[in-house]
Structures are given as C-alpha cells and as structure tokens.
Amino acid sequence: MFDTLSGKLQNVFKNLRGLGKISESNISDSIRDVRLALLDADVNFKVARDFIERVKEQAVGQQVIQSIQPGQQIIKIIHDELVNLLGSANAGLELSGNPGCVMLVGLHGSGKTTSAGKLARWLSKQGRHPLLVACDVYRPAAMEQLETLGRQLELPVFVRKGETDVLKIARESLDFARTNHRNAVIFDTAGRLQIDEPLVQELVRLRDLVKPEEILLVLDAATGQEAVNVATHFDRALQLTGIVLTRLDGDARGGAALSLKAVTGKPIKFVGVGEKSEDFEPFHPERMASRILGMGDVVSLVERAAEAVDLDEAKRMEEKMRKGQFTLEDFLDQLRQMRKLGSLESIVGLLPGGSEMLQGADLSKSEKEFRRMEGMICAMTPQERRHPQILNARRRQRIAKGSGVSVAELNNLLNKFNQMQQMMRKMGKLQKMMKRMGGVMPRL
Numbered sequence: 194m195f196d197t198l199s200g201k202l203q204n205v206f207k208n209l210r211g212l213g214k215i216s217e218s219n220i221s222d223s224i225r226d227v228r229l230a231l232l233d234a235d236v237n238f239k240v241a242r243d244f245i246e247r248v249k250e251q252a253v254g255q256q257v258i259q260s261i262q263p264g265q266q267i268i269k270i271i272h273d274e275l276v277n278l279l280g281s282a283n284a285g286l287e288l289s290g291n292p293g294c295v296m297l298v299g300l301h302g303s304g305k306t307t308s309a310g311k312l313a314r315w316l317s318k319q320g321r322h323p324l325l326v327a328c329d330v331y332r333p334a335a336m337e338q339l340e341t342l343g344r345q346l347e348l349p350v351f352v353r354k355g356e357t358d359v360l361k362i363a364r365e366s367l368d369f370a371r372t373n374h375r376n377a378v379i380f381d382t383a384g385r386l387q388i389d390e391p392l393v394q395e396l397v398r399l400r401d402l403v404k405p406e407e408i409l410l411v412l413d414a415a416t417g418q419e420a421v422n423v424a425t426h427f428d429r430a431l432q433l434t435g436i437v438l439t440r441l442d443g444d445a446r447g448g449a450a451l452s453l454k455a456v457t458g459k460p461i462k463f464v465g466v467g468e469k470s471e472d473f474e475p476f477h478p479e480r481m482a483s484r485i486l487g488m489g490d491v492v493s494l495v496e497r498a499a500e501a502v503d504l505d506e507a508k509r510m511e512e513k514m515r516k517g518q519f520t521l522e523d524f525l526d527q528l529r530q531m532r533k534l535g536s537l538e539s540i541v542g543l544l545p546g547g548s549e550m551l552q553g554a555d556l557s558k559s560e561k562e563f564r565r566m567e568g569m570i571c572a573m574t575p576q577e578r579r580h581p582q583i584l585n586a587r588r589r590q591r592i593a594k595g596s597g598v599s600v601a602e603l604n605n606l607l608n609k610f611n612q613m614q615q616m617m618r619k620m621g622k623l624q625k626m627m628k629r630m631g632g633v634m635p636r637l
C-alpha cells in the first residue's frame with residue numbers, strides 16, 4: 194500500500210534529517226522531491242500543486258530555519274498537510290434511522306458485493322443487526338455471491354431470485370427488516386463498465402425509495418487518476434455521502450486516496466485491504482498519513498488486536514515497540530495472534546518499518562512464508578529469540594537446519610528484524626520530539 198510514495202517520501206525525510214544546515218535552497222529541493230513523489234503516485238496535478246503551495250508557505254521562512262530542529266519541523270508540516278489532504282478526521286457512518294440504510298454503488302468489479310459483506314460484519318461487531326439486500330438483478334451469480342457471503346458471516350441476506358424489479362426487492366426487504374428487527378440495511382447494487390444513464394436512473398429510483406442515510410461509492414484504488422472522475426460523476430448523479438476505497442492492499446500507487454477528498458469533498462469512510470471479510474477498516478486520515486510516512490500505524494494495530502487479544506497485553510506491546518524492546522519472541526507472538534485478524538501483509542504493514550520489512554519477504558504471496566518464519570523463530574532457544582545478537586555462525590547453522598531453510602534466509606530474517614527494531618526506536622524518539630514541539634503528532 195503506497196509503497197512507492199512511502200519510499201520516496203521517506204528518502205526526502207532521510208535527507209532532511211541528515212542535513213547539517215538547512216537553508217532555503219535545500220528546503221526547496223526537498224519540497225520539489227515531495228511534489229515529484231506525489232505526481233508519481235498518481236495524485237491529481239492540481240491537488241499536488243496546492244499541497245506543495247501550503248507546505249512551502251509554512252516551510253520557507255526564517256522561523257523554520259532558525260528553529261532547533263528545522264528538518265523535523267518540515268517533516269511535521271508535511272505530515273500535518275497530508276492528514277488535511279486525507280480529510281482530517283475519521284468520518285463515521287450516519288445511521289440513526291431504524292432501519293438505517295446504506296446503498297453501495299460503483300463500477301463493475303470495484304468491490305461492492307465484497308464490501309457489502311465486510312460492512313455488514315463491521316456493523317454487526319458494532320452491535321448493529323445488519324441485513325444484506327441483493328439488488329443486482331442482472332447477474333444471477335451476484336445474488337449467490339452475496340448469499341454465500343451472508344452464510345459465511347452468519348448474517349441474513351434478502352434475496353428474490355428471478356425477480357427483476359429492483360424497487361420491488363427493496364420494498365420487500367425493508368418490510369422484512371422491520372419485522373425481523375434488522376436495524377441496518379445494506380443494499381448491494383449492480384455495476385456497469387462505465388456510468389451510463391440507465392444505471393443512474395435505476396440507482397436514483399432506488400435511492401428515492403429507500404432514502405438511504407449513506408450512499409457510499411465503492412472505488413478500486415487501482416483506478417488511478419480516473420477514480421476522481423468516477424467519483425465526481427457518481428456524486429453529481431446521486432449525492433454521495435462517502436467513499437469506500439478497495440484494494441489498498443494491492444500495488445496501487447495511492448493517488449486516488451490522496452486526491453479524492455480534495456477534489457470531490459467526499460470523505461473516504463472505509464478502506465478494503467484484502468479479500469477476506471475482516472480486511473476492512475474505517476479510514477483514519479492521521480493514521481494513514483503516519484503509515485505513508487513510514488511511521489507505522491500501531492494504533493490500528495492495537496485496535497485490531499484488541500478484538501482478540503487482551504488490551505493490557507496490546508498496550509504492553511506498544512510500549513515495548515516504542516522502547517525498542519520488541520523481541521523476536523514478541524514478533525512471533527504478535528504474528529500468531531494477529532493472523533486471525535487479517536492477512537499477514539496487512540498486519541506487518543502496520544508496524545513502523547513494517548512495509549520495508551515486507552519488501553523482499555514476500556509475505557503477501559502465501560502463508561508459506563509465515564510458516565517458514567515461524568519455523569525459524571521456533572527453532573531458536575528462548576534466549577536466542579530475546580537476544581538474537583548471540584546468534585553466531587554455528588547457532589545459525591543449527592537453526593537453519595532445524596527449520597529447513599538456508600542460512601541466507603535466516604540471515605535475511607534477522608537483518609530485517611534488526612532494521613525494524615531500529616526503526617521502532619527512531620519513531621519512539623521522533624514522537625517524543627514532536628510532542629515537545631507541540632501540536633499534532635504522528636501516533637505510535
């Protein structure tokens with residue numbers, strides 16, 4: 194997620210931190226690099242330009258240069274502007290009605306049906322009683338897809354096979370919701386290759402009938418620049434209340450996420466980060482900015498963990514990460530527990546330096562990789578897990594043999610882990626420093 198952008202911005206930051214003396218000219222160089230990084234990530238041209246203007250305004254000035262930590266000041270300015278760009282605060286769902294209705298709309302294959310299931314699961318975790326309604330009458334398979342999802346999630350799905358009148362389905366589903374005490378109704382609608390008049394007409398009629406409090410556009414993050422146009426069109430036709438951005442786990446360059454709020458004024462409310470039902474998160478601009486800047490998103494990590502892990506334990510881990518006392522044993526523990534909560538990639542990616550660790554580790558490809566890591570760590574003695582620095586050549590050979598990997602693979606894991614630990618320590622320091630400077634700080 195945002196790998197290229199993230200890597201480039203982190204390089205700019207490395208320079209800013211490393212520069213002994215910061216002058217107007219090297220600030221300008223850094224800002225230019227930030228601009229190039231944004232454009233490369235497919236951020237809308239105007240959005241990138243305005244972003245840079247705002248950063249420049251604040252960064253180029255005697256006050257920054259004369260401050261004790263000019264590099265850090267500029268990093269803070271960029272971080273805060275990134276938060277603004279992404280929408281400042283988490284925009285929650287407005288679902289006060291009984292039932293509260295959500296309509297999911299979007300182009301073909303954008304992830305509507307999958308997101309409908311994910312949203313139903315999320316709402317049910319919030320204590321709501323969701324009902325999924327299959328309103329895609331064009332593909333019989335679409336109804337079955339939603340039914341299957343509902344079965345997996347153990348949530349009711351309203352389906353009328355063979356019925357082609359969307360409005361009739363909707364009307365009946367609302368009656369069903371009322372009599373069965375379902376207080377949140379999610380309408381999964383049909384997609385089209387592109388927005389056309391019949392689709393818009395159908396969606397408008399459905400909207401006018403069910404009067405949803407939320408009309409969410411489901412958008413594939415990989416749509417790139419076009420995403421902004423799609424959002425603008427749907428918004429004009431239906432007056433959206435927000436956006437669900439899917440496939441953020443893929444190699445999308447991320448420009449859509451960064452441009453949408455600025456161009457359309459509509460907040461991203463949720464993001465899809467994988468194919469499984471649990472790979473779904475409310476969108477928090479500040480946390481996302483921290484992730485993009487390589488500062489990790491331990492808050493989301495802890496929140497996810499809290500679903501299954503006890504909270505005190507999670508807090509203790511956060512503290513350990515900050516102090517750089519996070520061991521291989523903790524790492525293994527966390528991986529094992531959190532594997533229950535989502536794909537390994539989405540979890541490790543939340544750790545400070547985690548995205549770097551993922552590069553080359555190829556966790557996304559399969560759980561096989563995880564098992565190899567697990568095997569390697571399990572083949573270590575408890576003492577070795579806590580103090581990997583004692584792993585000399587002989588010990589390394591033993592562990593590699595014991596877990597059926599090559600020494601090079603083991604070395605690779607240890608090196609990556611070491612880098613991650615260093616990154617965690619650095620982030621702990623940065624956080625302290627930002628705290629002293631006051632204002633918003635990237636959370637860790």
Ligand SMILES: Nc1nc2c(ncn2[C@@H]2O[C@H](COP(=O)(O)OP(=O)(O)OP(=O)(O)O)[C@@H](O)[C@H]2O)c(=O)[nH]1
Pocket residue numbers: 299300301302303304305306307308329335382383384385411438439440441442443464465466467468472
């Ligand atoms: N990796 C990843 N895949 C996703 C995500 N969301 C959806 N998908 C996949 O995208 C494909 C299409 O998803 P659907 O939910 O069927 O899309 P849709 O918008 O309902 O498609 P139509 O009904 O044909 O318009 C499926 O294979 C999903 O598993 C996501 O966040 N990450």
Ligand SMILES: [Mg+2]
Pocket residue numbers: 305306307329335381382384
């Ligand atoms: Mg669908």
